[in-house]
Amino acid sequence: MEWLWEGIAVHELGITQSVVDAVLDAVTEPRVTRLELEIGKLSGVVPDSVRFCFDLVVTGTALEGARLDIVTPTGSGRCRDCDQRLVLEDQLAVCDCGSPDVEVLSGRELRIRAVDVESGTVTS
Amino acid sequence: MCATCGCGDERGVRVETRDAADTREESESGSPDHLHGEYSHSHDHPHDHDHPHDHGHSHEDGVHAPGDSEAEVPEQDGATRRIELEREVLAKNDTVAERNRQWLTERGVLALNLMSSPGAGKTTLLERTLAESASSVPLAVIEGDQETLRDSERLRRAGADVVQINTGAGCHLDAEMVWGALRSLRPAPGSVVLVENVGNLVCPALFDLGEYAKVVIAAVTEGEDKPLKYPNMFAHTDLVLLNKTDLLPHLSFEVDRFAEYARRINPGVEILPVSATTDEGLPAWYDWLAGHVSSPLHQGV
Numbered sequence: 001m002e003w004l005w006e007g008i009a010v011h012e013l014g015i016t017q018s019v020v021d022a023v024l025d026a027v028t029e030p031r032v033t034r035l036e037l038e039i040g041k042l043s044g045v046v047p048d049s050v051r052f053c054f055d056l057v058v059t060g061t062a063l064e065g066a067r068l069d070i071v072t073p074t075g076s077g078r079c080r081d082c083d084q085r086l087v088l089e090d091q092l093a094v095c096d097c098g099s100p101d102v103e104v105l106s107g108r109e110l111r112i113r114a115v116d117v118e119s120g121t122v123t124s
Numbered sequence: 125m126c127a128t129c130g131c132g133d134e135r136g137v138r139v140e141t142r143d144a145a146d147t148r149e150e151s152e153s154g155s156p157d158h159l160h161g162e163y164s165h166s167h168d169h170p171h172d173h174d175h176p177h178d179h180g181h182s183h184e185d186g187v188h189a190p191g192d193s194e195a196e197v198p199e200q201d202g203a204t205r206r207i208e209l210e211r212e213v214l215a216k217n218d219t220v221a222e223r224n225r226q227w228l229t230e231r232g233v234l235a236l237n238l239m240s241s242p243g244a245g246k247t248t249l250l251e252r253t254l255a256e257s258a259s260s261v262p263l264a265v266i267e268g269d270q271e272t273l274r275d276s277e278r279l280r281r282a283g284a285d286v287v288q289i290n291t292g293a294g295c296h297l298d299a300e301m302v303w304g305a306l307r308s309l310r311p312a313p314g315s316v317v318l319v320e321n322v323g324n325l326v327c328p329a330l331f332d333l334g335e336y337a338k339v340v341i342a343a344v345t346e347g348e349d350k351p352l353k354y355p356n357m358f359a360h361t362d363l364v365l366l367n368k369t370d371l372l373p374h375l376s377f378e379v380d381r382f383a384e385y386a387r388r389i390n391p392g393v394e395i396l397p398v399s400a401t402t403d404e405g406l407p408a409w410y411d412w413l414a415g416h417v418s419s420p421l422h423q424g425v
Contacts, residue, residue, distance in 0.1 A: 011295060011326050011327045011330075014294070014295070014296075014327070015213060015330075018213050018214065018216070018217075019213050021216075022209070022211050022213065022215070022216070023209070026207070026209055026211070027207060027209075033204055037213075044326075044329060044330055044356035045330075080391075090355070091355035091356070091359055091389055092352060092355065092388060092389065094388065100387065100388040100389075100391055101391040110212065110213040110214060110330075111210065111211065111212055111213060112209045112210070112211045112212075112213060113208070113209065113210060114206050114207060114208045114209055114210075115206070115207050115209060116204050116205070116206050116207075117204060117205060117206075117207055118203060118204050
């Protein structure tokens with residue numbers, strides 16, 4: 001299955017690099033000890049692949065050794081035909097009324113929530 | 125690594141110019157290899173704060189500094205502190221994509237993001253489209269591949285203005301690459317820019333290029349269940365061109381089943397069965413192009 005893994009890893013490598021770049025842009029402290037990411041279940045990004053890539057990408061940066069916490073909001077949606085709210089496990093959801101016309105309300109998140117940084121001074 | 129999306133090596137991305145004689149020269153703007161253009165680092169806070177901050181911050185005061193996405197909150201021990209960032213991972217790309225969209229709209233240029241798996245027939249379809257539709261709709265092409273100029277040379281021979289982007293290790297085009305290519309291509313007002321993305325049904329789905337519409341090209345040789353297997357790709361596309369229909373007599377592929385699967389992912393998607401080798405169905409695709417290029421300001425699809 002290595003070929004499949006490689007296929008996924010190429011994709012998540014780019015995403016993970018974006019995350020690390022954005023953190024390094026925003027944070028000037030020399031050491032980040034924890035990073036909190038939000039990766040929705042319908043986002044098209046695989047959390048385990050991001051974890052795999054994370055260790056590679058952070059080497060030599062302020063995030064090296066940082067703990068990576070990923071929260072994975074479940075998907076939710078609304079049927080456009082009967083207005084019912086649904087929990088979406090994937091993008092193939094069909095409403096109980098039989099309609100596949102479901103508006104995704106959440107689950108596509110791809111967001112950097114917060115970091116913990118180590119610093120001798122507290123600014124706020 | 126690319127600072128926009130991190131795909132592969134930044135210096136591995138090459139944008140070829142539209143002029144065949146200059147194909148191996150680097151483009152005019154930004155850094156020569158990757159074209160991180162004039163505005164690309166000017167958006168420290170592209171995130172627009174339109175989401176509710178309702179995700180259970182654990183710190184005591186929970187206050188976000190007014191007008192600032194970074195609220196620093198001291199922890200108990202004073203040695204570490206939490207910084208709320210609340211940034212979209214793809215914010216940088218999306219900001220550039222929006223700028224592309226504005227740039228295109230101001231010039232009345234309609235850009236389409238053409239995506240498919242490798243071998244679905246994108247380049248052949250483009251050759252045919254250039255040969256048969258370019259007289260009624262001015263067309264230009266941005267050609268994305270990991271390596272080689274093979275496809276751009278084919279399309280240049282077909283008479284098109286073509287800019288090649290080689291992504292190196294990258295598995296998709298991003299908005300920054302397209303910006304560089306647009307600057308090099310200088311598309312005529314009222315024209316259509318066909319952006320041929322890297323052949324891949326996974327990664328390109330996540331990256332807005334600033335296009336007017338997304339078009340997925342699927343081939344009947346790929347199986348009916350492609351929409352179910354690659355839902356992210358099919359979820360947001362505006363049009364599916366189902367190519368190679370001339371091969372249907374030799375396959376067990378059922379077009380109706382493919383359409384049913386595609387609509388389970390994307391109920392509103394338009395599906396046009398075509399054959400780039402026999403021209404079956406192509407007039408409907410040309411009509412689609414002509415209809416959208418003439419729509420006022422290209423609003424909506």
